[in-house]
Amino acid sequence: xxxxxxxxxxxAEDWVDDCLSxxxxxxxxxxxxxxxxxxxxxxxxxxxxxxxPPLDSDLELLVRSQGRVGLSAGRNRAVNEAAGEWIAIxxxxxxxxxxxxxxxxxxxxxxxxxxxxxxxxxxxxAPGSSRISRLRSEAIAKKYASRDKIVxxxxxxxxxxxxxxxxxxxxxxxxxxxxxxxEVSIRMIQNGGTILYVSEATVQHVAEEGLLRFLKxxxxxxxxxxRIVRRYGFRGVKxxxxxxxxxxxxxxxxxxxxxxxxxxxxxxxxxLLCYDYPTIALLGIFVEITMxxxxxxxxxxxxxxxxxxxxxxxxxxxxxxxxxxx
Numbered sequence: 001x002x003x004x005x006x007x008x009x010x011x012a013e014d015w016v017d018d019c020l021s022x023x024x025x026x027x028x029x030x031x032x033x034x035x036x037x038x039x040x041x042x043x044x045x046x047x048x049x050x051x052x053p054p055l056d057s058d059l060e061l062l063v064r065s066q067g068r069v070g071l072s073a074g075r076n077r078a079v080n081e082a083a084g085e086w087i088a089i090x091x092x093x094x095x096x097x098x099x100x101x102x103x104x105x106x107x108x109x110x111x112x113x114x115x116x117x118x119x120x121x122x123x124x125x126a127p128g129s130s131r132i133s134r135l136r137s138e139a140i141a142k143k144y145a146s147r148d149k150i151v152x153x154x155x156x157x158x159x160x161x162x163x164x165x166x167x168x169x170x171x172x173x174x175x176x177x178x179x180x181x182x183e184v185s186i187r188m189i190q191n192g193g194t195i196l197y198v199s200e201a202t203v204q205h206v207a208e209e210g211l212l213r214f215l216k217x218x219x220x221x222x223x224x225x226x227r228i229v230r231r232y233g234f235r236g237v238k239x240x241x242x243x244x245x246x247x248x249x250x251x252x253x254x255x256x257x258x259x260x261x262x263x264x265x266x267x268x269x270x271x272l273l274c275y276d277y278p279t280i281a282l283l284g285i286f287v288e289i290t291m292x293x294x295x296x297x298x299x300x301x302x303x304x305x306x307x308x309x310x311x312x313x314x315x316x317x318x319x320x321x322x323x324x325x326x
Contacts, residue, residue, distance in 0.1 A: 004084030008074035039068030117193030121201030128207025222310025
């Protein structure tokens with residue numbers, strides 16, 4: 001059975017060789033790999049085109065390019081061209097373990113009577129060398145540790161979809177700028193499909209370094225999750241059997257989002273106490289300054305702000321009917 005793996009990239013020249021090397025090193029054959037460059041301004045396309053796969057009659061590497069039209073459009077291009085019965089997706093900043101595909105396939109017959117339309121593995125974020133990268137690594141590990149065997153989300157960096165089902169639902173929506181993997185997963189489940197989680201099928205993700213990069217991703221998450229909740233409901237998604245499957249969001253975001261409102265209420269309380277209780281007010285001001293001065297607290301405050309900015313942008317998207325809203 002032929003398996004197709006797709007990977008899309010934009011401005012990611014430094015990650016191309018490691019990602020494609022890990023895909024070619026998969027112990028499963030026959031294998032087709034389709035790499036799509038999404039209008040990069042750097043040498044990403046050239047790196048893809050110059051990559052030399054191992055001489056293997058059961059391995060095919062195709063490189064395609066397109067304008068800057070987005071990840072979903074790039075994945076759709078690969079889906080339309082894929083020859084495999086199953087289509088796996090990963091990201092350019094990932095390095096799947098050598099048995100990622102074969103491990104998922106060994107678990108395919110494990111759910112008798114279920115219409116398995118996707119299998120998803122486990123993404124392991126490298127801890128890196130900063131507070132931010134360790135925070136992200138720990139949060140992702142905690143999320144995967146609590147997953148059940150049947151899940152709602154086939155994660156973008158580490159999943160495999162049945163090609164006929166993926167095409168029948170229209171593939172990945174180009175209107176969705178983020179969380180396109182979640183939207184595809186939800187539509188598959190609504191069509192009676194089952195997504196199987198295989199914890200042993202692991203994909204290594206580069207460390208998520210840098211505060212600005214971290215905040216941008218949390219902003220995009222919040223913006224996309226607002227859209228998911230608006231379209232599919234706050235509690236979760238109903239299967240054809242009317243069973244509710246909860247949304248697969250990272251829970252720490254909900255807790256962190258409370259920090260900014262609580263800080264605002266604290267500041268209001270301090271101002272109200274200024275005239276009648278100046279000593280208490282001074283203590284409150286000292287606490288505020290201390291919170292902003294401590295790096296760990298400052299990260300969480302900025303994180304909370306990024307979430308609320310994302311939600312606000314999601315509301316604007318909904319009003320204007322754009323970015324996947326109708």
